[in-house]
Amino acid sequence: MCDVCGCAGGEDLVRVEVMHSLLHDNDHQAAHNRAHFAEAGVLVVNLMSSPGAGKTRLLEATIQALRGRLTIAVIEGDLETENDARRIRAAGAQAVQITTGTACHLDARMVHAALHRIDLGPVDVLFIENVGNLVCPACFDLGQHRNVVLLSVTEGDDKPEKYPVMFRAADLMTVTKLDLMDAVGDFSPAVATRHLRALASAAPVLEISARSGAGMEAWIDWLVAERARCG
Amino acid sequence: MHELSICEALLRQVLMVAASRGLRRVEKITLRIGPLAGIEPELVRFAFPLVAAGTACAGATIRIESVPVRVRCQLCRSESDARPNCLLCGTCGAWRVTILSGDEMLLASVEVREPADV
Numbered sequence: 001m002c003d004v005c006g007c008a009g010g011e012d013l014v015r016v017e018v019m020h021s022l023l024h025d026n027d028h029q030a031a032h033n034r035a036h037f038a039e040a041g042v043l044v045v046n047l048m049s050s051p052g053a054g055k056t057r058l059l060e061a062t063i064q065a066l067r068g069r070l071t072i073a074v075i076e077g078d079l080e081t082e083n084d085a086r087r088i089r090a091a092g093a094q095a096v097q098i099t100t101g102t103a104c105h106l107d108a109r110m111v112h113a114a115l116h117r118i119d120l121g122p123v124d125v126l127f128i129e130n131v132g133n134l135v136c137p138a139c140f141d142l143g144q145h146r147n148v149v150l151l152s153v154t155e156g157d158d159k160p161e162k163y164p165v166m167f168r169a170a171d172l173m174t175v176t177k178l179d180l181m182d183a184v185g186d187f188s189p190a191v192a193t194r195h196l197r198a199l200a201s202a203a204p205v206l207e208i209s210a211r212s213g214a215g216m217e218a219w220i221d222w223l224v225a226e227r228a229r230c231g
Numbered sequence: 232m233h234e235l236s237i238c239e240a241l242l243r244q245v246l247m248v249a250a251s252r253g254l255r256r257v258e259k260i261t262l263r264i265g266p267l268a269g270i271e272p273e274l275v276r277f278a279f280p281l282v283a284a285g286t287a288c289a290g291a292t293i294r295i296e297s298v299p300v301r302v303r304c305q306l307c308r309s310e311s312d313a314r315p316n317c318l319l320c321g322t323c324g325a326w327r328v329t330i331l332s333g334d335e336m337l338l339a340s341v342e343v344r345e346p347a348d349v
Contacts, residue, residue: 012345013258016248022262022270022336025240105233136233139269139336164316165269197326200302200318 026140029108033115033143040120043227044128046142048166049150050159051132054176054210056084058150058219059127060091061210065220067092070124070227075114077106077131084129094118105136108143125227134163145230152177153187160195168199172222178209234274237336238282241275245288245341254343257291261340265298265333266315272297300333 021027037044047055056076063072073094076084085097096114098106111128120126128144130137149170151159154177160167167173173196175189193205206222208215241260249257260279264270272295283289300313304320305328311321313333320328 014252014254014343014345016252016341016343018244018248018338018340020244020338022237022241022244022264022338024244024338103236105236107236135269139233139237161316165267168267168318195316198317198319200326200328200330202327 023139023141026108029112030141030143033108033112034145036112036115036120037126037143037145040123042120042123042126043146043223043230044126044142044144045146045148045223045226046128046130046137046144047148047150048130048134048137048169049132049152049176050134050155053132053150053152053155055129055132055150056087057210058174058176058208059088059093059129061213061216062127062220062223063088063091063093065216066125066223070224071122073118073120073123073126075106075111075118075126075128077110077129079103079131094123100131104131104133105140106130106142107140111142125223134159134166138166138169146171146226148172148174150174150176151192153181153184157187157189157192158195160192160199164199167196168201170196170201170203173201173203173205174219175205175207176210178207178214179212232274232278234271235278235282237270238275238278241279241338242282242286242288244338245291246286248341249287249343252343254345255287256344257288257341258344259292259294259342260288260338261294261296261342263296263298263335263337263339265335266300267330267334268336270336296339298332298335301331302328303331304328 074088076097079100082097085095088095096117098110098114147169189207206218208219264272276293279293302313302318303310304325306325307323309322319326
């Protein structure tokens, strides 16, 4: 490197300092989405987990539990099918399905496109059910206010240790399928929590069974409190 | 593999930087990626040439600077190295720490050749 001006050496080679996030475009779009949400007075929660951890089932139970109190809408992300959006509509909430094809995560642009297909007017809480994947979705800001990461008891209590980037992004971790804990036998919520704390995370941990209803009250209380905080 | 999306975004950003300076051929791109960023440097190296083919970035060298994971304890105030899945204070073992470095995902700089010399 030239020690006069710091250029890369050759006369014709110019070094341009940038120091921008690699996800600059996505972050910009996410900020735009956030402005939409603020204008509509909506709490936006991004649900992330591995496939089959019970995101859609938790949403069905949440819609039912909040009926008459808060109005829910859901943006569903999957590689293929409208199955989850159909389940959400059957549970009584607005749903828009994003099919990503081969993409392993949602990004802020996809969410923005989906927003134009949803009426945010009556909505209090908008859930974004991300593509089931414990790696890729963690990197992309969608404009959400809170990240909730689900860990089902069938997956093992060491997942936060194995997927630190995802679990470090969590504002709340929910241990799901609590009703299966005895059948699984070796899942310890305390161990899962210890692994989460090792990521310097202060996120609360809730243990839930959407099937039996156990722990649903604490989850609903959390949502209502977060809604009040953002609105 | 979200690194492909990241490379597409990187390409757009680098081409914009080059165009804004009226510069044509990109020789070298320097990134700074920490272990907590959730981006695999090897996959970026692999994927970038695929998205850059046929553009001013084709053939550009990708240099990726790594950044150590460092934390500062909120209790004992000491600073220590850490691992991505164990960010505990190296001195007292507390989990209430502040991340000092290791979560970077930056486009640091671009080296471009001026048009007159291309």
